[in-house]
Amino acid sequence: MRWSQTLIPTMKETPEGAEIPSHVLMLRAGMIHQLMAGAYTYLPLGYRALRKAEQIIRQEMDKAGAVEVHMPALTPIQLWEQTGRVEAFGDVLIKFDVRRQGKKVPMALGPTHEEIVTDLVKKFVSSYRQLPLTLYQIQTKFRNEERPRFGVLRTSEFLMKDAYSFDSTVEGLNANYDRMYAAYCTIFRRCGVDYLAVEAESGPIGGDASHEFMAIADNGEDSVLYDPKSGYAANQERAETGKRTVAKSTVEPKPLTKLHTPGVGSIEAVSKFLKCKPHQMLKTLIYTADDKPLAVLIRGDHEANENKIRRAVGAKKLALADAALVEAITGAPVGFAGPVGLKQPVPIWADDDVAGMANMIIGANEADQHYVGANLERDFQVEKFADLRNATAGDPSPRSDGKLELRHAIEIGHVFKLGTKYSEAMGAKFLDDKEQQHTIIMGCYGIGVNRILASLIETKSDANGVVWPMSIAPYEVIVSSVNAADAEVSAAADKLYGELQAAGVDTLYDDRDQRPGVKFKDADLIGIPLRVVVGGRGLKEGNLELKWRTKEAPEMIPLAGAAEAIAKLVAGERDRYR
RNA sequence: CGGGGCGUAGCUCAGCCUGGCUAGAGCGUCUGGUUUGGGACCAGAAGGUCGCAUGUUCGAAUCAUGUCGCCCCGACCA
Known part of the structure; x- marks a missing residue:
């Protein structure tokens, strides 16, 4: 893509109201634009990054045996009434009526889709032979947040991958859960996120029935307790403490x-x-x-x-x-x-x-x-x-003789053994091989796609801007012509751009007639992993300059065969996230 | 929901306290020219219902009341 033909409104100054790095940089890099509190437009750069994350999720879900569907965001209120979640969600559920043929039809925008999938499966699955089944979708969710905040981290409309497993046995559920857990580890690794899988409150099932995937970040809204010695990690709600040996006070008692x-x-x-x-x-x-x-x-x-x-x-x-x-x-x-x-x-x-x-x-x-x-x-x-209180920093670890550390984190994924909560409420049953009827056993598995981007920026950016991993970067390579008005330079840059495209490299071609400083600052700001400068200085010697976003110093490569060499470098970097 | 802050050009902000000529600056945009390896320079230009409403006043960006929007902090903690 030529820079001059797309929309990348970078900003030199920090817009008023943005405070945390992900919000500031997403705005400054021209990735997003706020429409109202809690709702953002994804501009070309932001949307490309989002789609890359989506694509990784899709590949790994497919590999794990889940099948993709697409359910409506528009849902009839009756489904939510069946499970009592109209009350449970309260104002978070966005409800409204529409008029059809003079009648009011009450609806809600889906904040999640347990009711909708369960209804679907109830209608089409009736035999143990059809199980297990795992359905997933990547779709916009709506939650009327009391207080949207932190840019893209807490919004009223967001992209979520939600998967639901259906099993005839608890063993089947456990196997599905483990498969999803493993898939999540792969997904976050491929996205380049440093994550921690932590134990979370599991509701009625108990045990190890729920894990949250957390990106450790100072601006995270969640608190995680972590024991580096044993690897034990749990959210604050869930975290146990080791046995606290409390000495009786030896202070002289005072009168009451x-x-x-x-x-x-x-x-x-x-x-x-x-x-x-x-x-x-x-x-x-x-x-x-x-x-x-x-x-x-x-x-x-x-x-x-x-x-x-x-x-x-x-x-x-x-x-x-x-x-x-x-x-x-x-x-x-x-x-x-x-x-x-x-x-x-x-x-x-x-x-x-x-x-x-x-x-x-x-x-x-x-x-x-x-x-x-x-x-x-x-x-x-x-x-x-x-032990009746929340664990806190410095408490003894429940798994070693070490101490618990308190870390802030962004929740980017959650896997949960649901059991029969929804299938029971909605009557989703199957017949076993002895012609006995049972309730389907469910699990649910969510990933906040927008939060993958935000947590990457929170944790990996530097003073100059975003630093994308090759797997999520909206473009893998940026070709900057310096200076673009020089016919020889732009001819060489045009040619390289064409060759890189032909080689299957996602390339952004900064063909703007701007001074070099502007182009370099923008390239750093938007965080493209590899920058290629085509300029008079190198061209004289038949060279191009390469610079990795993460490295200080550039290197020169010969112009001849450059596209091939660059494609190879990109492929090598892609492999790190495979 | 409770508390605090902010709304003036596309963006960042000054002006407001102490009301008064045509409302300013920087960045960005447009025109012409000079430049070209880390956010250039010169000359010119366009761009504003001062969030909105009501009130006070001869006169309101400025004062008062209300309202809307946005941001931040805190929310069963006894």
């Missing part, structure tokens, strides 16, 4: 004293008011576990983990108590709960770290009152200690 703390209920407010640190404070959270009340004690600087609590107490459902229940149990408005002097006796569970605390600051179960100097056993009893 009530203090007036008017209007300060939160940990932050109390610590400010009493000039103490959050880790000296104790949070008392009132939950309902399967509708029975429960008090949970967590050190003030820690975060409760509801999944861990739910599993620890063996409940199916866990939710924070509402204000009325909190008041009934503690006798105080929300913000002043504590384990001493609860109005109603409820089981008290505590996180392991609470065992090492002394002279704690706790709510006094009375409005605007706190206790200081609260101590275990003397002042209150704990029924059971367990």
Whole structure:
């Protein structure tokens, strides 16, 4: 493609509002243009990169035995009502009515497609002989994000590859899951993304039923705990901690004293008011576990983990108590709960770290009152200690004697054993070889295609711009003529461009009559891996200049046979991402 | 949803506090010329409902109220 014939609106300055590298550079490199909050046009360069990522995904999905379909983005609301996800999604689901022949037809734009595929499979699959089956599509999803942000990372409209596996047995599901997991590893490697496969919350199935694929990046919205020693990695929701050996405090216990703390209920407010640190404070959270009340004690600087609590107490459902229940149990408005002097006796569970605390600051179960100097056993009893909080940096690893590190990450893929959640709700069944009817067992597997691009830019760009891997780069080679007004130069550049195209190299030909500085800056900014300069300086000696985007120094090659040599270099680089 | 910030030329911004002639600069664009290896130079030109509405005023980009848009931070943390 000739630069002069396409649309690559590069920018020297950073547009107002763009802050993180991927957003800034995608705008500056002329890859995208914002239409409104959370919706971007992909311009030629951005769209080519997106399609390269798509193509890699497609190849690997096909190799893994999945078959491509294309479902509508427009969906009837009834399907979502069948599984209760109209409520579950809430405002995130984009719903609307259209009028047809005087009647209102309610619809939604698909935020994902479990209901739609399950409906499809229900209609066409009825025998174990037709299973297993894995369907996938690469398609635009719509989610009304409360707050779209970070450029292309969180948008209301995005490209997703979503695959769904259908099996007659759990073993079949496990095999499919493993196949998808392996395919994902290949996909992200081929895209040149440094990723980590982390354990994620798996919902009703438990075990190793869910993994997220994370690109480690400072601007990522997700938090991952990682133990470099054992390779253990999990998202913050899921991460276990190793056994925390908590020594009992040897500090002299102080007397329990009530203090007036008017209007300060939160940990932050109390610590400010009493000039103490959050880790000296104790949070008392009132939950309902399967509708029975429960008090949970967590050190003030820690975060409760509801999944861990739910599993620890063996409940199916866990939710924070509402204000009325909190008041009934503690006798105080929300913000002043504590384990001493609860109005109603409820089981008290505590996180392991609470065992090492002394002279704690706790709510006094009375409005605007706190206790200081609260101590275990003397002042209150704990029924059971367990790991009930989010893991955090520095916690012991559950798999080695190392420590967990906290990293920010961008979620680029997710594999999940669904089980029968949707097939059950929608009645997708099959007959086995004994003529028995069973519910189809499902898995689902997603990849955020736009996020592959964004995470590459977040992690691989430099001060001069984007640095694409050969596999995703919108063009593999950029031919820059310097100077284009010189007939001899442009003739040589034209010829090289033609030969590279003929050799199957994706080539961008910067044929603009611009000064060299402009062309070099732009070439760096848009991140094409290999730059070829055709200029008077080299031509005199019968040479061309080659420069890799990742290298400082250029090298000269003879003009004769240049296209072949370049094609060879490109092929070699392509091989690294095969 | 809560809090904060910003809307002036295609882009980045000045002007606003303290209202007053034809609203400015740089970049980009267009014309002509000189240049040509890391975002050139000279001369000229085009390009603006100052986000929108209402109000105050002799007079509003500037003050007030409302509204819309965009960006950032935080969101069951007791």
